[in-house]
Amino acid sequence: MRKTLWSALLAGACVLTAGAVDAQTTLTVSSYGGVYQEAQDKAFFAPFTAANPEIAIRQDSPSSNAKLKAMVESGAVDWDIMVTDDSFGLDSDAEWLEPIDYTIVNRDKFIPGAANTYRVAADIEATVLVYNARDLPAAPQGYVDFFDLEKFPGMRAVWKYAPSGIIETALLADGVPADKLYPLDVERALKKLDTIKDHIVWWDTGAQSEQLLSSGEASMGLVWVGRAISGADQGVKIDWTQWTSQTGYWVVPKGTKNREAAMKALEFFTEPAQQIAFTEYMPYGPSNKNAVAGVSETFKGNLPTDHLDNRVLMDADWWAKNGADIDMRFQEWLLE
Structure with a gap:
């Protein structure tokens, strides 16, 4: 029972x-x-x-x-x-x-x-322009300075990825207004990149980008904001004059x-x-x-x-339609 x-x-x-x-x-x-x-x-x-x-x-x-x-x-x-x-x-x-x-x-x-x-x-999120304050005589202010090898000598750390913002960065540095970027003039961007091509060290991972800046192998770079902040104790600083939004x-x-x-x-x-x-x-x-x-x-x-007024919005729809062709051209340019 x-x-x-x-x-x-x-x-x-x-x-x-x-x-x-x-x-x-x-x-x-x-x-x-x-x-x-x-x-x-x-x-x-x-x-x-x-x-x-x-x-x-x-x-x-x-x-x-x-x-x-x-x-x-x-x-x-x-x-x-x-x-x-x-x-x-x-x-x-x-x-x-x-x-x-x-x-x-x-x-x-x-x-x-x-x-x-x-x-x-x-x-x-953001890809930001960063620099190692130990290596440069002055702080860069925007993408024009990123391409100025005379005033800001040293190597540039850049993500080896066409949709990373590097095409937009080159065009902005070449005088294209942010609201006139699209459709992207890829050949103009690559011509601008030719001016610093020998001074670019490419990175594939966030850890690589941080190491390049912290070690001094690169004096400037375009890196993810989280990695930029991680390198702050090694002298890495952010310039918020312009940044591409992710x-x-x-x-x-x-x-x-x-x-x-x-x-x-x-x-x-x-x-x-x-x-x-x-x-x-x-x-x-x-x-x-x-x-x-x-x-x-x-x-x-x-x-x-904190810096929305300086944000450069990337056009994801445009990249979705044109990204494959641009990446093919970018890969060709890397080998030229």
């Missing part, structure tokens, strides 16, 4: 437990891993689940545009939210993505360009079974409190315009959004 009663109670408990688990939605979020995803966990994921106990977050990494596409095409969508870069989440990618539901996500809170049909900005974006794969919960999470991740918290851990600016003035003191003054 006692055993039968205990068995019945245990069975009931199991049913209740299973029901509780089934009632909880689990969102799978894919990001880049490392310190970046750790910062997102502290600022976004953990606070979201604390505020929404009915929704759990399972993290995955690394993000991959190709993997997301394969999931959607196979009908086996395991991710609910993914972080991507400027090259993905465009209107041309509609077949793989859910439109952002702006009845749940407040579109009005974003800085210009940060809220689109299929993506919203997670953060505002952005981390949230996208939602088409076919997710948790679309509404995913949109709810995106609304939460991009609220001022979460955006400000993120700037305590990473030197990237908030995408929420209402968070810009309240950023953490940790990186204040060296966040991209």
Whole structure:
């Protein structure tokens, strides 16, 4: 009798437990891993689940545009939210993505360009002009100085990647106004780059770029803002006169079974409190315009959004249409 009663109670408990688990939605979020995803966990994921106990977050990494596409095409969508870069989440990618539901996500809170049909900005990043103050007699001010070998001698560290902003940088240094950059005059840019080609040392990873500047092998460079700040104790400083804008974006794969919960999470991740918290851990600016003035003191003054007036916006749509041809020409130029 006692055993039968205990068995019945245990069975009931199991049913209740299973029901509780089934009632909880689990969102799978894919990001880049490392310190970046750790910062997102502290600022976004953990606070979201604390505020929404009915929704759990399972993290995955690394993000991959190709993997997301394969999931959607196979009908086996395991991710609910993914972080991507400027090259993905465009209107041309509609077949793989859910439109952002702006009845749940407040579109009005974003800085210009940060809220689109299929993506919203997670953060505002930058490629900045940096220099090693130990090696140069004066501080450069803008891209014209980057190309001035007489006034600013030494090697230049540049990302070996055509869409890195180097084409735009060359054209701006050659006198093209920022609002007249596109369509890019690639041959004009390469001709300008010819003037410093023998003084360029190419980097492929962020770690390489930081090492080149910190060691003094390069006196100036175009590097990611996080790497620039990491090298500050080795004399590396940032010139914010001009900078090219990169952005981390949230996208939602088409076919997710948790679309509404995913949109709810995106609304939460991009609220001022979460955006400000993120700037305590990473030197990237908030995408929420209402968070810009309240950023953490940790990186204040060296966040991209502290210098929005000097931002050079890259045209991701134009690059999506023309990038393959430009990269082919860029690779040819490297061998000339």
